[in-house]
Amino acid sequence: LHATVPVGEVVGDTARVAALILEERLVIELVLDGHVHYFRKLVDRYQASVRGIIHRLVGSPTEAEDLAQQSFMSAFHALRDFQTGLRFSSWLYRIAINAAKDHLKSKKRGEQPLDDDASAEEAAFAGHIADPESVSVAAERHARLHEAIQHLPWKYREVLVLKDIEELSYDEIQSVLALPRTTLKIRVLRARDQLRSILAGLEGA
Amino acid sequence: MTRKALLELYRRRIDGELDLAGARELEAVLACDPRAAAELAELAELTRELPALPKPVHEDAFSEKIMRALPAEVPERRSVWAWLLRPRTLHVSPALALAALVVLGGGTAAILALTRHSAPAPRAAAPAATQTPAVPSENPSTVQIRFVLAAPGARSVELVGDFNDWKQGELELSSSGDGVWSLTMPLSPGRYAYQFVIDGAKWQPDPNAEATVADGFGGVNSLLRI
Numbered sequence: 448l449h450a451t452v453p454v455g456e457v458v459g460d461t462a463r464v465a466a467l468i469l470e471e472r473l474v475i476e477l478v479l480d481g482h483v484h485y486f487r488k489l490v491d492r493y494q495a496s497v498r499g500i501i502h503r504l505v506g507s508p509t510e511a512e513d514l515a516q517q518s519f520m521s522a523f524h525a526l527r528d529f530q531t532g533l534r535f536s537s538w539l540y541r542i543a544i545n546a547a548k549d550h551l552k553s554k555k556r557g558e559q560p561l562d563d564d565a566s567a568e569e570a571a572f573a574g575h576i577a578d579p580e581s582v583s584v585a586a587e588r589h590a591r592l593h594e595a596i597q598h599l600p601w602k603y604r605e606v607l608v609l610k611d612i613e614e615l616s617y618d619e620i621q622s623v624l625a626l627p628r629t630t631l632k633i634r635v636l637r638a639r640d641q642l643r644s645i646l647a648g649l650e651g652a
Numbered sequence: 653m654t655r656k657a658l659l660e661l662y663r664r665r666i667d668g669e670l671d672l673a674g675a676r677e678l679e680a681v682l683a684c685d686p687r688a689a690a691e692l693a694e695l696a697e698l699t700r701e702l703p704a705l706p707k708p709v710h711e712d713a714f715s716e717k718i719m720r721a722l723p724a725e726v727p728e729r730r731s732v733w734a735w736l737l738r739p740r741t742l743h744v745s746p747a748l749a750l751a752a753l754v755v756l757g758g759g760t761a762a763i764l765a766l767t768r769h770s771a772p773a774p775r776a777a778a779p780a781a782t783q784t785p786a787v788p789s790e791n792p793s794t795v796q797i798r799f800v801l802a803a804p805g806a807r808s809v810e811l812v813g814d815f816n817d818w819k820q821g822e823l824e825l826s827s828s829g830d831g832v833w834s835l836t837m838p839l840s841p842g843r844y845a846y847q848f849v850i851d852g853a854k855w856q857p858d859p860n861a862e863a864t865v866a867d868g869f870g871g872v873n874s875l876l877r878i
Contacts, residue, residue: 481725490715498708512714517818519718524855525871526726545867549845553817589705611702636656636663639695646698 464534471535479526490519493536496613497543503608504547506597514550518543537622544605544623551601595645603638610635653681662692666699723853794838795878799848801858804831806850811835813846813873820849845873 477485497518502511522529522542529538596604609615609623610631620631661678664670670678682689803809811823815837825833825848845865848856857864861874 479726483722483725484719486722487715487719490718491710494714494718495708495710498714502708503705508708513819516714516718516721520721520853521855521867523722524727527728528871550817553814588701592701592705607702611699612705614703632660632663633656635667636659639663639666639698640659643691643694643698 468534472531475526475529475535478523486523489522489535489539493539494519496536497539500540500608500613501543501547503593503596503612504544504604505550506593510550511547514546515543518546521546533622534619537619540609540623541625548601548605591646591649595642595649598645599638599641603634603641606631606634607638607642611639658688662695665692666696721853723851727854794840796836797839797876797878798834798836799825799846800832800834801825801848801856802832803848803850803856806831806833808851809833810849810852811837811846812849813876814844815839815846820852839876839878841878844876844878846876847873 471489474485474488478489494515498511498515501514501518502508505511505514518539522539525542529535596607599607605624606620609620610617615623617628617631620626621628624631626634658681661670661674661681664674665678678692682692799811801809806827809825809827810820811825812818812820816822823835823837825835827833845867846858847867848858850856855871857867857872858874862877863875864872865875867873
C-alpha cells in the first residue's frame with residue numbers, strides 16, 4: 448500500500464478527503480484481492496467513531512462494543528458491494544446505525560432495556576471506575592445529556608449524534624442516511640429543541 | 653413567525669449559515685423576546701457541550717478481535733450460480749418432517765434440499781420422533797419451529813435473529829453427521845428476521861425463506877412469519 452494521507456502537511460480539506468478516499472479504495476482493493484490483513488487499517492481508523500456513534504444511539508457501552516464488532520464483520524462480508532461513489536466511513540456508519548436500529552427494535556420486541564445508571568455508564572465508557580462520591584459536575588452533566596439523548600425519537604437521535612456529537616457535515620450525513628438535506632436540517636433543529644426540553648424535564652425532576 | 657421558522661433561524665445561527673437578512677430577522681426577534689434569547693443561548697450551549705461528550709479511545713484489542721474473527725477472504729457476491737450452489741434450508745413442522753422422512757426413506761441433505769415448507773407447527777401436531785425431536789412447548793401461545801440447514805463441511809452452524817437479539821453463541825444447530833444441521837425451538841406468533849452463521853463467521857440467509865427483508869448492509873435477512 449503506497450498511498451498515504453499526508454499527516455501534518457497543510458492541505459485543503461478537499462485534498463485531504465481525496466487522499467483519504469484514494470487510500471481507502473486501495474485498501475479495499477487489496478482486501479478484496481485476498482490481503483485481508485489490510486482490513487485492519489480500516490478498523491483502526493474507524494473503530495473509535497463507530498463505537499462512539501453506536502454507544503450514543505443504544506445507550507449501553509457494552510452493547511455498543513458488540514454491535515460495533517458486528518458492524519465491522521458485516522462490512523467485511525459485504526465489502527464486494529461497497530459502492531466506490533461513497534466514502535467508506537459513510538457506508539460503514541450506515542451499517543453501524545442500521546445495526547443499532549435493529550438492535551433497539553429487537554429489544555423493544557422483548558424485554559425493555561434496563562434503566563442503567565447513566566453516571567456509571569459514563570465512567571465505564573471513559574475507561575475508569577469512578578468513585579460514586581466524587582463524580583464531577585461535568586460527568587453528571589455528561590450523564591444527563593447521554594440520558595436525554597436516549598429519550599429522543601430515533602429519527603432525531605441519529606441526526607443529532609452525527610451532526611452535533613460526531614460533527615459530520617450535512618454532506619456526510621446525507622451520504623450516511625440517504626435523506627434530502629432539507630429533511631436533515633429540519634430534523635436537526637427539532638432534535639436540538641427536543642433535547643433541550645428533555646434536559647429541562649430531567650433536571651427539573 | 654412560526655415556531656418552526658424560529659427554530660430554523662436558531663439552527664442557521666448555530667450552524668453558521670445565517671446570511672445578513674436572516675441575522676437581522678433573528679436580532680429583531682431577540683430584541684423583543686427575552687425568552688427567545690434565553691432559548692437560543694441554551695441551544696448554543698448544548699451544541700457546544702455535545703461534541704465534548706466522552707468518546708471511546710482507540711483499542712488495539714478491539715481491532716485484534718475483529719481481525720481474528722475474519723474469514724480468509726471476502727465472500728463472493730451473490731449470483732444465480734452461487735444461489736444454486738448455496739445450501740438449502742427448511743422450516744418444517746416436526747410432523748411434516750417426520751412424514752417426509754417416512755415417505756422418502758430417511759432424512760438426508762438431499763431431501764432437505766428439495767423440500768420446502770414454511771408452515772409453523774401447531775403445538776398439538778408436534779411429535780417427538782423426528783430426527784431432531786420436537787419438544788412440546790410449555791407455553792400454549794408458542795409453536796415449535798424446526799430450522800434445518802444442509803451445510804456439509806461446516807464446523808458449526810448457529811441461528812441468529814430477532815428472537816435472540818442477533819447474538820451469536822446462543823442458538824447452535826446440531827449436526828446429524830451427514831452435513832444436515834437442525835434446531836427446534838419454540839417461538840411466539842410474530843414476524844422474525846433471521847440468518848444462519850456458519851463456522852462463527854459466515855452469515856448465511858435462508859434462500860428458501862418465505863420472504864426476505866433488506867438487512868441494511870446490502871444483503872437480505874430471511875423472514876419467518878408465524
